Amino acid sequence: MDRRAFLQTIAGGLLVAPLAAEAQPAEKVYRVGVLTPGARPTSSASTMASILPLALRDLGYVEGKNLVVEQRFAEGKLDQLPGLAQELVRRRIDILIAVSPDAVRAAKDATKTVPIVMVLAYSDPVDLGFVASLSRPGGNITGVVMAAEPTMAGKRLELIKEAVPRAARIAVLATSETGSRTQVQWATKAASPLGVKLIAIEVRNAEYDRAFTTMLAERVEAVLVLASVLFSTDRTRIIDLAAKYRLPAIYDWDEHVVAGGLMAYGGSISAVTRRVAAYIDRIFKGANPAELPVERATRFELVINLKTAKALGLTMPQSLLRRADQVIE
Numbered sequence: 001m002d003r004r005a006f007l008q009t010i011a012g013g014l015l016v017a018p019l020a021a022e023a024q025p026a027e028k029v030y031r032v033g034v035l036t037p038g039a040r041p042t043s044s045a046s047t048m049a050s051i052l053p054l055a056l057r058d059l060g061y062v063e064g065k066n067l068v069v070e071q072r073f074a075e076g077k078l079d080q081l082p083g084l085a086q087e088l089v090r091r092r093i094d095i096l097i098a099v100s101p102d103a104v105r106a107a108k109d110a111t112k113t114v115p116i117v118m119v120l121a122y123s124d125p126v127d128l129g130f131v132a133s134l135s136r137p138g139g140n141i142t143g144v145v146m147a148a149e150p151t152m153a154g155k156r157l158e159l160i161k162e163a164v165p166r167a168a169r170i171a172v173l174a175t176s177e178t179g180s181r182t183q184v185q186w187a188t189k190a191a192s193p194l195g196v197k198l199i200a201i202e203v204r205n206a207e208y209d210r211a212f213t214t215m216l217a218e219r220v221e222a223v224l225v226l227a228s229v230l231f232s233t234d235r236t237r238i239i240d241l242a243a244k245y246r247l248p249a250i251y252d253w254d255e256h257v258v259a260g261g262l263m264a265y266g267g268s269i270s271a272v273t274r275r276v277a278a279y280i281d282r283i284f285k286g287a288n289p290a291e292l293p294v295e296r297a298t299r300f301e302l303v304i305n306l307k308t309a310k311a312l313g314l315t316m317p318q319s320l321l322r323r324a325d326q327v328i329e
Contacts, residue, residue: 004134008296010213011141013167018031022282026127027153028066029066029067029068029131030066030067030094030095031067031068031070031091031092031093031094031165032052032056032069032093032094032096032097033070033072033088033095033097033278034046034052034069034070034071034072035070035074035081035096035097035098035099035106035107036071036074036099036103036229036280037074037076037078037081037099037100037102037103037177037229037323038073038075038076038099038228038229038230038233039234040071040073040075040234041233042121045064046255046269046270047232047269048097048269048273048276049073051273052069052273052276055273055276055277056069058279059169059281061280061284070091070093072085072087072088074103076204076205076206076230078102078177080083081102081103081106082103082106082109082110085098085103085106085110085111088110089114090196091111093114094114094115095114095115095117095280095284096111096116097115097116097117097119097121097280098118099118099119099229100117100121100177100179100228100229101120101128101177101178101179102178102179103114105128105130107141107181108130108141112140113140114140115140115141115142115283115289116141116265116289117142117144117279117280117289118141118142118144118145119143119144119229119272119276119277120145120146120154120179121152121177121179121252121266122151122153122179122183123179123182124145125145128178130319132239133293134294134296135294136291136293137289137290137291137292137293137308138290139290140289141289142290142292142294143183143276143294143295144272144276144292144295144296144297145294146227146296146297147296147297151186152183152227152252152265152300152327153183153184153190153224153226153227154186155265156187156224156250156266157194157196157198157224158190158194159265159302159320160223160224160249160250160264161196162196162317162319162320163222163263163316163317163320164221164222164248165317166197167221168196168197168221168222169199169219170189170196170198170199170220170222171198171199171200171215171218171220171222171224171247172184172187172199172200172201172223172224173203173211173226173231173238174200174201174202175226175228176202179227180202180210180226180227183226183227184198184200184226187224198224199207199215199218199220201215206230206234208234208235208237208241209241212241212244212245212247213279216245217248220247220250221240221247222248223324225238225249225251225256227266230242231251231255232253232255233257235259235261236259238261239260242261243260243308243311243312247312248312248314249261249262249263249265250262250265251263251268252288253267253269254268254301254303255268255269255270257303257304257305257328258303258305258328261305261308262308262312263302263303264301264302265300265301266301267297267299267300267301268301272297279295289310301325301326302323302324302326303319303325304324304326304327306328306329
């Protein structure tokens with residue numbers, strides 16, 4: 001090859017190389033919407049909203065690279081959920097994560113095409129009309145359910161009664177959410193055989209101080225804190241007030257006990273969030289939500305904080321300690 005031909009070849013290569021680089025398809029950016037009735041978590045709170053981006057990173061989805069997470073918080077104002085759901089859909093999200101029955105209903109009304117991954121604590125998605133069945137959801141909704149029946153509220157009531165045998169009046173800390181009302185009904189059914197009078201106290205606008213002063217006026221001796229995204233976000237305030245008024249309390253997530261709560265029976269927010277991330281990954285890879293079975297938790301753990309029990313002057317029965325999956329000392 002002579003010098004002129006050589007230079008022409010090099011020049012042609014320099015022109016082709018940028019064109020080839022430009023022709024490479026850009027990496028797809030996935031957009032995930034998260035809808036929750038709770039408040040925006042603080043930097044220290046372990047909630048699904050704060051953990052989900054980290055769980056997705058472990059699966060190869062990195063914010064700022066190939067992932068955008070759009071989060072909307074109703075701040076306890078349930079009537080805002082429909083508008084927030086519609087706003088997320090307008091953002092052209094690829095998947096909508098709906099936490100709580102009220103959020104799922106708002107998401108379901110907002111879209112029939114965007115895949116919805118629901119996250120429910122103790123509500124039945126079939127009874128609520130979200131899916132045709134757990135094994136074959138049949139629409140654009142699938143997800144994770146801690147238990148397909150709300151009997152866990154009754155089980156927790158039994159456990160707090162066993163921890164505080166003298167307790168004849170037990171407060172039920174509730175919200176106006178659909179799932180909360182159902183849990184109150186099941187706790188009420190469990191109360192009579194236990195010889196317990198339940199005092200249902202609904203928290204509105206995060207007025208926890210008022211709720212606990214009401215407990216004091218009602219002379220309650222223990223507290224059943226119902227499963228709620230709102231209570232998970234505000235767990236520190238609830239735990240601090242329970243300590244202030246020296247009230248033994250039982251919660252749903254083990255994170256509450258790690259944070260200083262007395263006891264919990266249920267699951268782990270971190271574990272559930274990882275399962276949600278797995279659903280997102282499968283749908284991103286082409287799975288049809290109509291054919292993705294709803295996952296139901298089959299294992300629940302009893303966690304007890306002996307340090308908190310000591311501060312309350314409470315001796316935990318050996319029968320409970322023997323059954324505990326984790327004891328924090």
